[in-house]
Amino acid sequence: MMTEKTAEMLDEIIASNPHKIVLGGGKGEYRKIVCGKKQISGKLVYQLEKYTDKQVFHENIGEEGLKGTLGGYIGENFRQLNSFAVGYDYELRVSKKGEPHLTRKKSDKKQVTIQGNNRKKKYILEEGMDIPVFKELGIFTKDGKVAKSMYDKFKQINRFVEMVDDVLKDYDRDEIYIIDFGCGKSYLTFILYYYLVEIRKKRAYITGLDLKEQVIKNCNALAEKFGYKDLRFEI
Numbered sequence: 001m002m003t004e005k006t007a008e009m010l011d012e013i014i015a016s017n018p019h020k021i022v023l024g025g026g027k028g029e030y031r032k033i034v035c036g037k038k039q040i041s042g043k044l045v046y047q048l049e050k051y052t053d054k055q056v057f058h059e060n061i062g063e064e065g066l067k068g069t070l071g072g073y074i075g076e077n078f079r080q081l082n083s084f085a086v087g088y089d090y091e092l093r094v095s096k097k098g099e100p101h102l103t104r105k106k107s108d109k110k111q112v113t114i115q116g117n118n119r120k121k122k123y124i125l126e127e128g129m130d131i132p133v134f135k136e137l138g139i140f141t142k143d144g145k146v147a148k149s150m151y152d153k154f155k156q157i158n159r160f161v162e163m164v165d166d167v168l169k170d171y172d173r174d175e176i177y178i179i180d181f182g183c184g185k186s187y188l189t190f191i192l193y194y195y196l197v198e199i200r201k202k203r204a205y206i207t208g209l210d211l212k213e214q215v216i217k218n219c220n221a222l223a224e225k226f227g228y229k230d231l232r233f234e235i
């Protein structure tokens with residue numbers, strides 16, 4: 001519960017028109033929350049990035065909801081809040097006994113550009129899709145979200161699929177035969193098979209070749225586990 005004193009301090013912070021607010025040292029579900037001011041469809045909002053150990057969740061709130069949202073976190077799961085604005089920066093700390101303490105110092109920022117929210121990039125393989133090999137690789141968590149540490153890999157794989165997609169624009173047959181020489185662990189091969197069969201609805205026959213017997217054994221076991229009947233591996 002937000003105390004009256006905390007509410008007054010939040011009023012002062014919000015009146016300074018912060019462009020960024022950071023809640024740190026979280027003890028609950030979230031370790032850190034970063035609120036950045038953004039312009040979305042002509043409206044100013046605060047975009048919250050809520051970090052757990054493995055993921056980051058996004059939420060947009062209007063300026064009118066900022067006080068209630070911050071008040072719900074500070075003093076509960078978070079004991080420190082830092083706010084940045086043209087004019088003044090603030091630090092709000094809540095002691096173990098629940099006593100809030102506000103410090104302010106002159107900010108050296110002269111001007112802030114509020115960024116428009118770049119529309120979220122649309123990936124071919126999107127978060128939330130049931131992509132078995134993404135879970136196997138740890139790119140997706142069990143509930144289908146991109147694992148925070150795997151975001152670069154997720155983007156890289158999507159770039160690969162985009163390149164395949166470009167090539168497919170000139171390919172009008174339904175059947176497609178692919179040989180992957182030196183397939184190794186074949187994660188990309190599995191993704192390619194998933195993409196062609198599950199998304200593009202092609203009849204794809206993919207054969208992976210490698211010198212290593214154990215690699216081939218593992219890949220065949222994985223193809224069987226996923227039920228990918230036209231994906232096979234040979235020495």
Ligand SMILES: C[S@@+](CC[C@H](N)C(=O)[O-])C[C@H]1O[C@@H](n2cnc3c(N)ncnc32)[C@H](O)[C@@H]1O
Pocket residue numbers: 181182183184185186187188209210211212215
């Ligand atoms: C870098 S890994 C493959 C990576 C994989 N293509 C990918 O994108 O994740 C290279 C693989 O090529 C295999 N390889 C090298 N020479 C080969 C050959 N002459 N015939 C078949 N496989 C070969 C190696 O055993 C190794 O597993």
